[in-house]
Amino acid sequence: MTRRPYIVGNWKMHGTRAMLSEARAIDRAAQRHMKVEVAIAPPYTLIHPIHREAEQIAVGAQDCHHEDGGAHTGDISAAMVADAGASFVILGHSERRTGHGESDALVRAKAGAAFAAGLKVILCCGESAATRESGKAVAFVKKQLKASLPEAAQLPAELAERLTVAYEPLWAIGTGTPATTDDIAEMHSVIRALLIELLGEEQGPDVRILYGGSVKPDNAAAIFAVPDVGGALVGGASLTADSFMGIALAASEPFEN
Numbered sequence: 001m002t003r004r005p006y007i008v009g010n011w012k013m014h015g016t017r018a019m020l021s022e023a024r025a026i027d028r029a030a031q032r033h034m035k036v037e038v039a040i041a042p043p044y045t046l047i048h049p050i051h052r053e054a055e056q057i058a059v060g061a062q063d064c065h066h067e068d069g070g071a072h073t074g075d076i077s078a079a080m081v082a083d084a085g086a087s088f089v090i091l092g093h094s095e096r097r098t099g100h101g102e103s104d105a106l107v108r109a110k111a112g113a114a115f116a117a118g119l120k121v122i123l124c125c126g127e128s129a130a131t132r133e134s135g136k137a138v139a140f141v142k143k144q145l146k147a148s149l150p151e152a153a154q155l156p157a158e159l160a161e162r163l164t165v166a167y168e169p170l171w172a173i174g175t176g177t178p179a180t181t182d183d184i185a186e187m188h189s190v191i192r193a194l195l196i197e198l199l200g201e202e203q204g205p206d207v208r209i210l211y212g213g214s215v216k217p218d219n220a221a222a223i224f225a226v227p228d229v230g231g232a233l234v235g236g237a238s239l240t241a242d243s244f245m246g247i248a249l250a251a252s253e254p255f256e257n
C-alpha cells in the first residue's frame with residue numbers, strides 16, 4: 001500500500017495566540033493539497049484553539065506523560081492532550097531525550113500510554129554527531145528504536161495507521177544543513193528492515209518513516225525522492241504557512257514511498 005506523504009510541523013516552544021492566523025493559513029492551504037496529510041504539533045496551549053478551527057489539518061502534542069494522572073506537577077497525560085483535540089503525539093524527540101533526560105524505557109512507556117489513549121504516535125530516533133563520527137550511527141539508531149517501541153503485545157492492531165517513525169539526526173536539527181540523501185537512504189532502509197523484523201511483513205512495510213532535520217522548501221523534493229521517506233518532521237520551516245506549505249507542495253508531486 002502506498003500511503004499519503006505525511007508532513008508534520010513541530011512548533012517546539014514557539015507560538016502564542018498570535019500564531020493562530022498562521023495555523024489558519026496552513027489549514028486553508030492544506031485543503032488545496034489533499035494528496036498530502038498535513039499536521040502541526042503546537043505547544044500544549046494552542047492545541048485546543050487550533051483544533052477547534054481546523055478543517056483539514058490534524059493537531060498533535062509534542063510530548064505527554066506516561067501515566068494517566070496523579071501527583072505530577074506540570075505534566076500532561078495522553079488522555080488530556082486527546083481531550084484538547086490532539087490526534088497524535090510526538091515522542092522521544094532528541095530535545096526531550098537530551099533536555100529532559102528521557103530514556104528509551106520512558107519513551108516506550110509514553111508510547112504505550114499514548115496508544116492506550118487512542119492517539120497516533122510519531123516516534124523519534126536519531127544519532128548525535130559524535131556517534132556518527134565514530135561509525136556507530138546505524139547500530140545506535142537500531143538499538144534506540146527497538147528499545148523505544150512498545151512490545152508487540154502492547155501495540156494497536158491497525159499499527160500502520162497509528163505509528164510513524166521519524167529519523168532525525170541531531171546534527172541536522174536546526175543547523176540549516178540536512179543529512180545527505182545517501183545518509184537518509186541508508187538509515188531509512190535500516191529502519192524499514194527493523195520495522196519488518198519487529199512488526200512483521202503485514203505491518204512493517206506500511207509504517208511511514210519521516211525524515212527530520214533542516215527540511216526546507218528548497219531541499220524537500222530531493223529528500224522526498226529518497227526510498228522509504230514517507231514525509232517530513234519539520235521544525236523551523238513549519239512556523240510560517242509559506243515555507244511549511246512549500247514543503248507540502250514538494251510532497252504533493254508523486255513520490256513512490
Ligand code: 13P
Nearest residue numbers: 010173174213214235236
Ligand atoms: P528543524 O526543521 O528546525 O531542523 O527541526 C527539526 C526537528 O527537530 C523537528 O522535530
